[in-house]
Amino acid sequence: MTKLVEIKKLSVDFDGFKAVDDVDLTVDAGKVVGIVGESGSGKSVTQLALMGLIPYPGIIEAERLMFNGNDLLKMQDKRRRQITGKDVSMIFQEPMTSLNPCFTVEYQISEALKIHEGGTRQQRRDRVIELLSQVGIPVPEDRLKSFPHQLSGGMCQRVMIAMAIACNPSLLVADEPTTALDVTIQAQILELLVDLQKKNNMALILITHDMAVIAETVEDVVVMYAGQVVEKNSAQNIFTSPSHPYTHALLNALPERNVQARRLPTIPGIVPGKYNRPKGCLFHPRCSFVQEICKKEIPAYTRKDKMAVRCHFPLVNYPS
Amino acid sequence: MIQFLAKRFLQIFPAFIGITLLTFSLVHLIPGDPVELLAGERGIDPARHEQMKKAMGLDKPLAVQYLQYITNVFKGDLGKSFVTKKPVLKEFMTLFPATLELSFCAMIFAVLFGLPAGVIAGVKRGTVFDHSVMTVSLTGYSMPIFWWGLLLILFFSVNLGWTPVSGRLSALYWIDADTGFMLIDAFRSDEQGAFKSALSHLILPSIVLGTIPLAVIARMTRSSMLEVLQEDYVRTARAKGLSPARVIMIHALRNALIPVITVIGLQVGVLLAGAILTETIFAWPGVGKWIVESINRRDYPVVQGGILIISSLIIFVNLLVDILYGIVNPRISRA
Numbered sequence: 254m255t256k257l258v259e260i261k262k263l264s265v266d267f268d269g270f271k272a273v274d275d276v277d278l279t280v281d282a283g284k285v286v287g288i289v290g291e292s293g294s295g296k297s298v299t300q301l302a303l304m305g306l307i308p309y310p311g312i313i314e315a316e317r318l319m320f321n322g323n324d325l326l327k328m329q330d331k332r333r334r335q336i337t338g339k340d341v342s343m344i345f346q347e348p349m350t351s352l353n354p355c356f357t358v359e360y361q362i363s364e365a366l367k368i369h370e371g372g373t374r375q376q377r378r379d380r381v382i383e384l385l386s387q388v389g390i391p392v393p394e395d396r397l398k399s400f401p402h403q404l405s406g407g408m409c410q411r412v413m414i415a416m417a418i419a420c421n422p423s424l425l426v427a428d429e430p431t432t433a434l435d436v437t438i439q440a441q442i443l444e445l446l447v448d449l450q451k452k453n454n455m456a457l458i459l460i461t462h463d464m465a466v467i468a469e470t471v472e473d474v475v476v477m478y479a480g481q482v483v484e485k486n487s488a489q490n491i492f493t494s495p496s497h498p499y500t501h502a503l504l505n506a507l508p509e510r511n512v513q514a515r516r517l518p519t520i521p522g523i524v525p526g527k528y529n530r531p532k533g534c535l536f537h538p539r540c541s542f543v544q545e546i547c548k549k550e551i552p553a554y555t556r557k558d559k560m561a562v563r564c565h566f567p568l569v570n571y572p573s
Numbered sequence: 574m575i576q577f578l579a580k581r582f583l584q585i586f587p588a589f590i591g592i593t594l595l596t597f598s599l600v601h602l603i604p605g606d607p608v609e610l611l612a613g614e615r616g617i618d619p620a621r622h623e624q625m626k627k628a629m630g631l632d633k634p635l636a637v638q639y640l641q642y643i644t645n646v647f648k649g650d651l652g653k654s655f656v657t658k659k660p661v662l663k664e665f666m667t668l669f670p671a672t673l674e675l676s677f678c679a680m681i682f683a684v685l686f687g688l689p690a691g692v693i694a695g696v697k698r699g700t701v702f703d704h705s706v707m708t709v710s711l712t713g714y715s716m717p718i719f720w721w722g723l724l725l726i727l728f729f730s731v732n733l734g735w736t737p738v739s740g741r742l743s744a745l746y747w748i749d750a751d752t753g754f755m756l757i758d759a760f761r762s763d764e765q766g767a768f769k770s771a772l773s774h775l776i777l778p779s780i781v782l783g784t785i786p787l788a789v790i791a792r793m794t795r796s797s798m799l800e801v802l803q804e805d806y807v808r809t810a811r812a813k814g815l816s817p818a819r820v821i822m823i824h825a826l827r828n829a830l831i832p833v834i835t836v837i838g839l840q841v842g843v844l845l846a847g848a849i850l851t852e853t854i855f856a857w858p859g860v861g862k863w864i865v866e867s868i869n870r871r872d873y874p875v876v877q878g879g880i881l882i883i884s885s886l887i888i889f890v891n892l893l894v895d896i897l898y899g900i901v902n903p904r905i906s907r908a
């Protein structure tokens with residue numbers, strides 16, 4: 254199994270605020286990895302750092318940031334852009350605003366082809382049509398000249414996906430690709446992504462809030478909290494025996510697990526922001542298993558077999 | 574699109590009537606009697622005074638005068654100058670190319686410098702370049718045209734002697750006014766050096782007239798650029814692996830230009846208004862100077878007619894801008 258992505262001790266700093274703090278992440282070729290966590294936990298920023306898309310004034314620091322054997326930290330911008338959009342591409346949460354309103358569908362998809370693969374105009378057009386039909390757009394020839402505002406949200410996301418897979422990337426990052434879409438479309442888009450992932454044998458990083466999606470589609474799960482990875486585990490183990498109290502609380506808040514309850518349990522408190530980052534374990538103010546040491550020392554991210562957890566007292570076979 | 578155009582055309586009429594009403598009343602509000610001004614220092618005997626007033630149609634009540642005027646306007650007759658007795662429209666047409674040439678060059682100057690300055694300031698926000706552009710453009714915007722013009726004349730024409738002080742062409746040359754555009758006429762004539770002379774006469778007035786539009790365009794482009802640069806689709810463009818230049822010049826600029834085009838269109842009004850002052854400073858023989866002189870002479874038909882034509886032009890340009898806006902912004906034209 255080759256390591257496609259290898260991130261070690263990645264931090265992203267926005268004006269002194271650590272949006273991503275000491276994150277480790279590995280993705281093997283052809284695998285599906287899910288990332289979950291509350292809003293603001295640094296899921297997007299981690300992936301943007303991998304893509305080289307951190308906006309001003311963000312500062313990236315890492316011990317290791319490797320993609321497919323290439324050291325992204327040492328790579329020159331120009332060389333890096335040859336990878337971005339070709340070998341690794343990304344789709345975003347808001348399909349409607351992620352497409353440029355001034356350009357046609359064909360232009361936006363074939364631009365990626367033109368930059369990375371060249372070819373004649375006709376070759377590119379044929380490929381665009383092929384891609385559009387791959388992502389399930391009916392009568393793709395008629396859609397070439399469409400502008401984004403003429404398409405529905407689901408269609409826009411399909412176009413985004415077509416654009417992302419245009420150069421057959423070995424990794425696709427999907428950042429909450431279905432959050433902005435309605436439920437029936439959500440399922441279709443996810444199915445499409447998983448389908449393409451299998452067909453093209455590409456790795457997929459799927460960021461989502463939806464635990465059901467994780468259970469269905471993902472092999473490994475990474476749980477993030479306040480910019481840190483708190484747990485990494487196989488999808489199976491996460492649901493049966495979560496190790497981190499945060500994962501445990503997250504699962505307990507699922508509606509599926511509270512069919513009889515009149516009110517859903519919630520995790521008290523909020524994710525710490527810029528000004529209220531606690532000392533010690535970042536989760537300790539909200540943790541129901543908190544001890545003295547949790548308030549003082551930051552727990553290390555420790556690996557055990559195929560899982561890893563950042564907790565002083567990981568749960569063992571705790572009934573969830 | 575057709576519906577949109579029809580609607581825009583219908584909106585023109587009320588604006589047009591409003592302008593005639595406004596210029597008519599303003600002109601007649603200016604104290605002073607055209608007949609006395611025509612007569613000059615020696616004065617005029619009362620009977621002759623009445624007679625001339627009648628001939629000019631100034632004896633009737635204002636409302637009647639206005640109705641008379643507006644009917645003539647719709648017939649295409651803007652009246653005759655009290656002073657030269659020539660039709661206003663004809664005089665306007667001979668003078669207008671000079672104003673157009675000046676405004677055009679001023680606009681080119683403004684866009685040529687304002688647009689890139691705005692784009693770079695937006696992209697390099699917070700840098701020294703950005704701050705300089707903003708400071709300079711604010712200064713330019715607040716600079717009174719009169720003072721700015723005199724300052725430039727003093728420095729470049731008087732002290733350095735680089736450019737001529739006034740007029741459109743050196744008195745050494747005699748050029749036939751075929752098109753009325755001095756640059757073109759001089760270029761086509763066989764007079765050696767005439768083109769260079771015409772060009773050097775244009776530089777300072779164009780800078781003076783173009784300064785305010787330049788400032789407005791630079792600031793608008795910058796803020797539009799800043800807004801567009803943080804749009805999701807710019808991130809998408811970067812995620813495709815496009816070079817920063819391509820992301821900015823194609824994906825961001827195309828969108829950022831949409832509001833800038835509107836602003837450029839609106840500057841045409843500013844230009845024509847500014848032309849009045851600029852032409853006066855540089856003794857530029859255009860419609861601006863003509864209107865100012867006519868105000869002093871209380872030449873009512875010229876003032877009314879001149880302002881009416883200029884305002885109509887501005888309305889027309891605004892219409893053009895709306896159409897252009899529809900073309901660059903696919904969300905409007907195809908809606």
Ligand SMILES: Nc1ncnc2c1ncn2[C@@H]1O[C@H](COP(=O)(O)OP(=O)(O)OP(=O)(O)O)[C@@H](O)[C@H]1O
Pocket residue numbers: 267272273290291292293294295296297298299308309310526
């Ligand atoms: N450009 C930026 N400048 C400053 N802070 C930022 C910037 N982008 C993100 N952040 C901060 O980084 C933190 C992590 O953001 P991120 O977008 O990664 O969260 P997320 O886990 O993706 O949340 P969501 O589920 O809402 O998408 C947030 O607190 C956010 O405010």
Ligand SMILES: [Mg+2]
Pocket residue numbers: 296297298428429
């Ligand atoms: Mg996000």
